[in-house]
Amino acid sequence: MTRRFLVALLLAAGVGSGSPAAQRAPAPAPVNLPPEVISLACAPGLAVEPPPTPIRVTGAQDSDIRRNFAPGDLVTINAGTDNGIDVGQEYYTRRAVPLERRAISRDNPATIRTTGWIRIYAVDRRMSLATIVHPCDSIELNDYLEPFVLPQLTATSAIPPMPQRGNYGRVVAGNDSRTAFGRGDYFVVDRGSDHGVAVGSQFVVYRDHQRRERLLLERTDDGRDNEQPRNFLFELGEAVAVEVRPDSSTLLVTLSRDAFIVGDWVALRK
Numbered sequence: 001m002t003r004r005f006l007v008a009l010l011l012a013a014g015v016g017s018g019s020p021a022a023q024r025a026p027a028p029a030p031v032n033l034p035p036e037v038i039s040l041a042c043a044p045g046l047a048v049e050p051p052p053t054p055i056r057v058t059g060a061q062d063s064d065i066r067r068n069f070a071p072g073d074l075v076t077i078n079a080g081t082d083n084g085i086d087v088g089q090e091y092y093t094r095r096a097v098p099l100e101r102r103a104i105s106r107d108n109p110a111t112i113r114t115t116g117w118i119r120i121y122a123v124d125r126r127m128s129l130a131t132i133v134h135p136c137d138s139i140e141l142n143d144y145l146e147p148f149v150l151p152q153l154t155a156t157s158a159i160p161p162m163p164q165r166g167n168y169g170r171v172v173a174g175n176d177s178r179t180a181f182g183r184g185d186y187f188v189v190d191r192g193s194d195h196g197v198a199v200g201s202q203f204v205v206y207r208d209h210q211r212r213e214r215l216l217l218e219r220t221d222d223g224r225d226n227e228q229p230r231n232f233l234f235e236l237g238e239a240v241a242v243e244v245r246p247d248s249s250t251l252l253v254t255l256s257r258d259a260f261i262v263g264d265w266v267a268l269r270k
Helices: 003-016 034-043
Strands: 045-047 057-060 076-079 090-098 111-123 128-135 144-147 167-174 186-190 204-208 218-221 225-228 233-244 250-258 263-269
Touching: 076 111, 167 263, 204 250
Parallel strands: none
Antiparallel strands: 045 111, 057 076, 076 128, 090 111, 090 144, 111 128, 167 186, 186 250, 204 233, 204 263, 218 225, 233 250
16 A cells, blocks of 8 residues: 555545544654754744745644644645655745734744644645654644755854954844843844855844934945944854845854843854
């Protein structure tokens, strides 16, 4: 019996049996990855426009309607072999969480929360069943899928270059609506490859003790407000870029003398 045929039997059993018991997945196996790699795979990202979400989690093999799923559940996916999905493939499950309850945009960015990753267990032409390999958070209905790529740990320079002056970015987001971060945590800044950031780039994190209303507002070339500190800055610690997009990056805290908070400044060592 192939898994493509098995999926039809499972789907039929879930719809027609009337049994209150869920169709259970095989017992999850250990991930066997270093903790640092797992935490990096679960790190947050940032989006200033809605991400494409054509392939999504659409439910589970259960007689009840459920919105949350965990290891041991079989989750259904709204794509199959017609979409290039096949048994054994692995995918991240992700969710976009905007800052405010309105459309995602540059002035209302969304944290991209990685909720876990899954492995395709059985397929037919238009839908699939998947097992949960590892949960970073609760996997939920309508989480979207992206191909799973094992993240690579980043080495940092023992003698880092000096931080750039006058080109500061900001700490803007973290997972689970967190606003404070310490060593080993991940957070997102509003600087990316368009600003010279690459994977492995090192940053210094600062705090300006002046009140926000006394900051000097300057206009950048693209017309956005770019606040620059006018006071002497207090050095809070260090961070390294582990994932880079054109206009934002995910950083890992490598040294913290005090908690970093949303709104603190970052300067690229370059």
